[in-house]
Amino acid sequence: MRNPSSGPWWANAVFYQVYPRSFCDSGGDGVGDLDGVTSRLDYLKSLGVEAIWLNPVMVSPMRDHGYDVADPRDIDLLFGDLAALDRLVTAAHARDIKVTMDLVPNHTSSAHPWFQAALAAPPGSPERGRYIFRDGAGPDGSRPPNNWLSIFGGPAWTRVTDPDGTPGQWYLHLFDASQPDLNWENPEVLADLEVTLRFWLDRGVDGFRIDVAHGMAKPPGLPDMPVTKPELLLAEMDDDPRFNNDGVHDIHRAIRRVLDDYPNAVAIGEVWVYDNEQFARYLRPDELHLGFNFRLVRAEFDALDVRAAIENAVAAVELVDAVPTWTLANHDVERPPTRYGGGLTGLARARAMALVMLALPGPVFIYNGEELGLPNVDDLPDEALQDPVWERSGHTRRGRDGCRIPIPWSGDEPPFGFSTNPHTWLPMPPAWTDLTVERQSADPSSTLALYRRAIEISCRRAEFSGSTVEWLDSPTDALVFRRGGLVCVLNAGAAPIPLPEGEVLLTSDPVADGALPPDTAAWLA
Numbered sequence: 329m330r331n332p333s334s335g336p337w338w339a340n341a342v343f344y345q346v347y348p349r350s351f352c353d354s355g356g357d358g359v360g361d362l363d364g365v366t367s368r369l370d371y372l373k374s375l376g377v378e379a380i381w382l383n384p385v386m387v388s389p390m391r392d393h394g395y396d397v398a399d400p401r402d403i404d405l406l407f408g409d410l411a412a413l414d415r416l417v418t419a420a421h422a423r424d425i426k427v428t429m430d431l432v433p434n435h436t437s438s439a440h441p442w443f444q445a446a447l448a449a450p451p452g453s454p455e456r457g458r459y460i461f462r463d464g465a466g467p468d469g470s471r472p473p474n475n476w477l478s479i480f481g482g483p484a485w486t487r488v489t490d491p492d493g494t495p496g497q498w499y500l501h502l503f504d505a506s507q508p509d510l511n512w513e514n515p516e517v518l519a520d521l522e523v524t525l526r527f528w529l530d531r532g533v534d535g536f537r538i539d540v541a542h543g544m545a546k547p548p549g550l551p552d553m554p555v556t557k558p559e560l561l562l563a564e565m566d567d568d569p570r571f572n573n574d575g576v577h578d579i580h581r582a583i584r585r586v587l588d589d590y591p592n593a594v595a596i597g598e599v600w601v602y603d604n605e606q607f608a609r610y611l612r613p614d615e616l617h618l619g620f621n622f623r624l625v626r627a628e629f630d631a632l633d634v635r636a637a638i639e640n641a642v643a644a645v646e647l648v649d650a651v652p653t654w655t656l657a658n659h660d661v662e663r664p665p666t667r668y669g670g671g672l673t674g675l676a677r678a679r680a681m682a683l684v685m686l687a688l689p690g691p692v693f694i695y696n697g698e699e700l701g702l703p704n705v706d707d708l709p710d711e712a713l714q715d716p717v718w719e720r721s722g723h724t725r726r727g728r729d730g731c732r733i734p735i736p737w738s739g740d741e742p743p744f745g746f747s748t749n750p751h752t753w754l755p756m757p758p759a760w761t762d763l764t765v766e767r768q769s770a771d772p773s774s775t776l777a778l779y780r781r782a783i784e785i786s787c788r789r790a791e792f793s794g795s796t797v798e799w800l801d802s803p804t805d806a807l808v809f810r811r812g813g814l815v816c817v818l819n820a821g822a823a824p825i826p827l828p829e830g831e832v833l834l835t836s837d838p839v840a841d842g843a844l845p846p847d848t849a850a851w852l853a
Contacts, residue, residue: 335651336592336594336617337378337379337426337592338379338426338535338594338617338618338691339651339690339691340651340689340690340691341378341379341426341691342376342377342378342379342691342692342694342783342787343377343378343379343380343381343428343691343692343693343694344372344375344377344379344380344381344693344694344696345380345381345383345658345659345693345694345695345696346365346380346381346382346383346696347360347383347659347695347696347732348360348361348362348364348365348382348383348385348407349361349393349406349407349732349734349753350696350697350732350733350734350735350746350753350754351364351365351368351696351734351735352364352365352367352368352735352737352746352747353734353743353746353747353748353749353752354367356747356748356749357747357749358743358747358749358750358751358752358753359406359747359752359753360407360734360746360747361406361407361408361412362385362403362407362408362412362413362415362416363408363412363415363416365380365382365416366412366415366416366419366420368737369416369419369420369423369425370423371765372423372425373423373425374780375699375776375779375780375783376779376780376783376784376787377425377694378424378425378426379425379426379427379428379534380420380425380426380427380428381428381429381430381537381596381693382427382428382429382430383430383659384397384429384430384432385403385404385407385408385413385429386398386399386400386401386402386403386404386432387399387400387402387403387404388404388437388439389437389438389439389506390404390406391437391504391506391507391716392503392504392506392507392716393714393715393732394430395430395432395503395507395539396435396436396437396438396439396504396506396507397432397436397437397440398436398437398439398440398441399440400432400436400524401523401524401527401528410531413531414531414532417531417532417533418532421532426534426535427532427533427534428533428534428535428536428537428594428596429528429533429535429536429537430536430537430539431524431525431536431537431538431539432539432540433510433521433538433539433540433544433579433583434502434509434510434539434540434543434544435501435502435503435507435508435509435510436507436508436510437506437507438505438506438507438508439506442455442458442459443459443508446458446459446461446499447488448491449491450490450491451463451490451496451497456497457511457514457516458510458511458514458516458517459499459500459508459509459510459511460499460500460508460509460510460511460546460550461488461497461498461499462485462497462498462499462500462550463497463498464487464497464498469495469497469498470487470495472484472485472498473485473498473500473550474550474551474552474553475552475553476500476502476550476552476553476569476570477553478501478502478503478504478505478720479502479503480503480504480716480717480720480721481717481720481721481722481724481725482720482721484500484501484502484570485498485499485500485501486498486499486501486505500546500550502540502543502570503716504716504720506716509546510544512544512545512546512575512579513575518579518582521582521583522582522586525583525586525587526586526589529586529587529589529590529593533593534592534593534594535587535593535594535595535596535617536593536594536595536596537596537597537598538580538583538595538596538597538598538616539598540571540598540600541576541580541597541598541599541610541616541619542571542572542576542597542598542599542600542601542610543570543571543576544575544576544579545573545574545575545576545578545579546569546570546573546575547569547573550569551569552569553568553569553570554567571600571601572601572606577609577610577612577615580595580597580610580615580616581614581615583595584614584615584616594617594618595615595616595617595618596616596617596618596619596620596653597610597616597618597619597620598620599616599619599620599621600622602623604640604643604644604647605647607619607621607644608644608645608647608648608650609648611645611648611650612648613648618650618651618653618691619650619653620653620655620693621640621641621644621645621652621653622655623636623637623640623641624637624638624641624654624655624656624685625655625656625657625658625661629668629669629677629681629820629847630805630820631802631805631806631807631818631820631821634681634684634807634818634820635799635807638688638797638809639797641653641654642796642797645690651689651690651691652688652689652690653690653691653692653693654685654688654690654691654692654693655685655692655693655694655695656678656681656682656685656695656698657694657695657698657731658693658695659695659728659731659732660728660731661728661731662704662730662731663678663695663697663698663702663703663704663730663731664677664678664681664698665677665678665701665702665703665704666703666704666706667704668681670703673847674703675701675703675775676836676837676847676848677820677847678698678701678775679701679775679778679836679837679848679849680818680819680820680836680837680847680848680849681818681849682698682778682779682782682836682849683778683782683816683818683834683835683836683849683850683851684816684818684849686782686783686786687786687792687809687811687814687816687851688797688811689794689795689796689797689811694779695731696735697733697735699775699776699779699780700735700736700763700764700765700768700775700776701763701774701775701776702733702735702736702760702763704730704731705729705730705733705754705757706726706730708726708729708730708754708755709755710723712729712754712755713726713727713729714727714729714753714754715727715728715729729754732754733754733755733756733757734746734747734752734753734754734756735765736756736760736761736763736764736765737764737765737766738764738765738766739764739766740761741758741761742755742756742757742758742760743756744756744760744761744764745764745765745766778834778836781834782834782851785833785834785851789814789833789853790812790813791811791812791813791814791833791853792811792812792814793812793813794810794811794812794813794814795811795812796811797809797810797811798810798811800815800828802817803821803825803826804821805819805820805821805822806818806819806820806821806825806844807820808828813853814833814851814852814853815828815830815851815852815853816849816850816851816852817844817849817850817852818848818849819844819845819846819847819848819849820846820847821846822846823846824843824844824845824846825843825844826842826843826844827839827842827843827844827850827852828852829852830852830853831852831853832850832851832852833851833852833853834850834851835848835849835850835851836848836849836850
């Protein structure tokens with residue numbers, strides 16, 4: 329742990345986000361699976377990982393790569409079976425690695441037995457009461473009940489055909505039409521979630537990352553949105569009625585009451601809320617343990633922007649005496665080297681930001697492949713694209729496939745040891761030869777070597793025991809902060825800057841004559 333002297337295990341842990349279909353394929357079908365994850369646990373241990381977060385592996389038609397769950401208490405055959413999950417949990421625990429799973433409480437798959445029963449039942453039935461069905465607007469009900477948009481593009485409502493064959497009601501789906509939103513005012517929904525939580529916790533799972541944690545509760549009357557534009561991200565507007573409604577907190581309290589029966593379990597929320605007071609409410613003592621604050625992900629490679637993001641995240645959690653959670657990447661956003669400018673410059677900046685993140689107090693989340701410096705793959709052929717965003721946007725938004733390419737492990741050509749099958753679920757770039765784990769493990773200057781060294785130092789050195797961030801004087805276009813006995817310096821400018829006095833513990837790229845080059849960070853004791 330990066331600060332072993334205080335708090336529960338998750339308070340300063342290094343989490344590693346595993347996107348299972350892209351991590352390692354043990355079955356030769358070109359898609360990663362649970363046994364593939366188990367086979368690479370020694371790699372994660374050598375990296376210094378203390379916990380993994382698995383993206384969804386439950387039974388699903390895979391319209392949204394597992395975020396459309398048809399059976400929340402079983403494993404999809406694409407990834408293995410319950411025995412495969414048990415093997416993973418047992419093997420991970422033997423290496424002192426915790427296992428957390430994705431929980432998707434906002435919606436189900438349209439293939440879920442509940443929704444199929446709702447389609448077969450009449451309006452006003454108990455079966456439809458588990459979801460959000462409404463009569464349409466207009467004299468013939470032919471218009472959606474309100475003007476809400478889907479996050480993936482298009483309207484957030486789809487009309488169904490009633491059992492008698494006539495056009496019927498509409499159902500709400502904030503995401504794809506295959507992901508109908510659950511009605512959290514129905515007690516059956518919460519009761520079923522409790523069964524799901526206990527099912528996985530009883531199997532040894534150590535907690536959950538809660539998808540769209542700010543989205544389950546809907547406002548009374550489902551009022552229109554004040555703005556309608558074709559591309560609206562999660563909680564992009566402060567007054568977006570689709571998200572962050574007061575009722576969501578009762579749901580999190582109910583989840584927390586279950587987790588409190590499992591003392592070491594953790595609940596981590598995906599909380600796209602930017603008002604500090606509103607964000608902090610999710611981290612009150614009886615709600616989530618951790619919450620993703622995405623300001624650092626959204627920050628430009630700019631000293632003032634990065635500092636503002638850090639200050640904001642710290643200020644938000646201080647309101648409720650919680651700990652901040654840090655990440656630079658995930659399966660929904662552009663990979664850091666591409667986001668920070670691409671090419672060698674983007675990679676240098678991504679390496680520098682890794683040191684900034686790992687210097688901060690609180691847990692960090694590393695997205696698989698981030699430690700290899702993988703860039704986004706933005707030139708995928710149209711026919712390879714699988715993200716529902718591509719279709720729902722009318723082929724105007726390419727979606728998130730570019731950050732989900734399988735991990736290159738070894739060898740000189742695709743599939744780079746990821747699979748024995750050259751036809752991987754997303755094509756791998758032949759140019760990734762120098763980015764494989766095998767190649768980088770042999771190179772002490774590689775991005776992988778930097779991550780391994782940084783995590784090792786942060787776990788071993790007493791300087792990382794501090795729990796606060798103190799800002800120090802810095803040159804223009806740079807930032808300098810102290811955490812305990814550690815000083816972190818980021819040069820985001822165009823010219824070298826002098827390093828402060830102290831023992832240099834690590835730099836993201838080489839320094840010369842006591843000067844920190846542009847696009848570089850350093851740790852000093």
